[in-house]
Amino acid sequence: DQQVKQNSPSLSVQEGRISILNCDYTNSMFDYFLWYKKYPAEGPTFLISISSIKDKNEDGRFTVFLNKSAKHLSLHIVPSQPGDSAVYFCAASAFQNKFYFGSGTKLNVKP
Amino acid sequence: KAGVTQTPRYLIKTRGQQVTLSCSPISGHRSVSWYQQTPGQGLQFLFEYFSETQRNKGNFPGRFSGRQFSNSRSEMNVSTLELGDSALYLCASMGTAGVNTEAFFGQGTRLTVV
Numbered sequence: 001d002q003q004v005k006q007n008s009p010s011l012s013v014q015e016g017r018i019s020i021l022n023c024d025y026t027n028s029m030f031d032y033f034l035w036y037k038k039y040p041a042e043g044p045t046f047l048i049s050i051s052s053i054k055d056k057n058e059d060g061r062f063t064v065f066l067n068k069s070a071k072h073l074s075l076h077i078v079p080s081q082p083g084d085s086a087v088y089f090c091a092a093s094a095f096q097n098k099f100y101f102g103s104g105t106k107l108n109v110k111p
Numbered sequence: 112k113a114g115v116t117q118t119p120r121y122l123i124k125t126r127g128q129q130v131t132l133s134c135s136p137i138s139g140h141r142s143v144s145w146y147q148q149t150p151g152q153g154l155q156f157l158f159e160y161f162s163e164t165q166r167n168k169g170n171f172p173g174r175f176s177g178r179q180f181s182n183s184r185s186e187m188n189v190s191t192l193e194l195g196d197s198a199l200y201l202c203a204s205m206g207t208a209g210v211n212t213e214a215f216f217g218q219g220t221r222l223t224v225v
Contacts, residue, residue: 004153034213043115043201043216044154089153097142097205098167099214101154 003027004092006102013109019077021105023090026071030092034099035064035075038087047088048075080109113138115204115217123223129190132220136183136204142166143185144214145177148199160185189222197224 005024013019021035031052036044050057050064050073057064063076077084087106091099116135124130136143144167145157156169160179179185183204189196199221203214 006153009151036216041218043117043203043218046213046215049213091154096167097144097159097161097212097214098156098169099144099146099154100156101146103151103153 002103003030004090004100004102006088006090006105008105009103010106010108013080013107015082015109015111016079019075019080019084019107019109021075021077021088021090021107023073023075023102024071025073025092025100027092027094027100028071029094030100031095032093033064033066033073034091035062036089036091036101037084038089038104044089077107080107082109082111085109115202115215117200117202117217117220119220120218121221121223123225124192126192126194126224128192129188130192130222132187132189132200132202132222134185134187134202134204134217136185136202137206137215140204140206140215141183142205143179143183144203144205145185145187146201146203147171148201148219149197154201157187192224194224197222 034049035047038044066073087104091101142161144159146154159167163179177187199219201219202217
């Protein structure tokens with residue numbers, strides 16, 4: 001069963017605008033959430049994380065929002081840059097080093 | 112500080128064969144996890160090893176097994192390969208004994224079963 005879902009396989013955004021990537025989960029026991037970026041032929045690279053005790057975490061151009069009641073998290077990238085074009089995965093874990101990943105959203109930032 | 116190293120990068124095997132993949136975690140990291148990535152499926156958790164013991168396990172058949180050595184290096188073995196085992200296998204290391212910390216991934220081993 002897919003406990004973490006990314007329902008948008010792809011997203012296209014103009015350079016300089018905001019990119020919003022969404023992720024939904026079903027397991028209310030998840031307490032830690034992460035976003036990874038992946039380029040072709042490379043492993044995923046950690047971007048940003050958030051604990052369930054917070055509803056927002058910001059790191060430079062990247063902000064992750066967590067809505068526990070809706071079991072929803074999102075990643076905002078602003079301003080978007082062409083180098084941000086990659087596949088983005090959200091992941092979640094419940095008190096252990098076992099991550100459940102979404103199927104990914106391919107972001108294309110157009111110059 | 113060297114990152115997570117996986118060998119080999121690419122592998123082609125025939126159905127029915129077995130394969131062993133290797134992962135060297137970041138120096139000092141004792142937790143090593145393995146994931147399978149197939150198109151449209153995201154990353155699926157295989158198992159996690161910590162201090163040479165399997166600590167977590169995913170929902171994969173017994174053909175998938177692993178082990179961890181005293182230097183934290185880990186190997187994953189797949190026996191009786193099937194066409195559906197063709198995937199990118201990723202290894203991740205984590206630096207603490209606890210939880211709620213990010214995983215650092217290697218570049219992966221691309222396995223093709225023909």
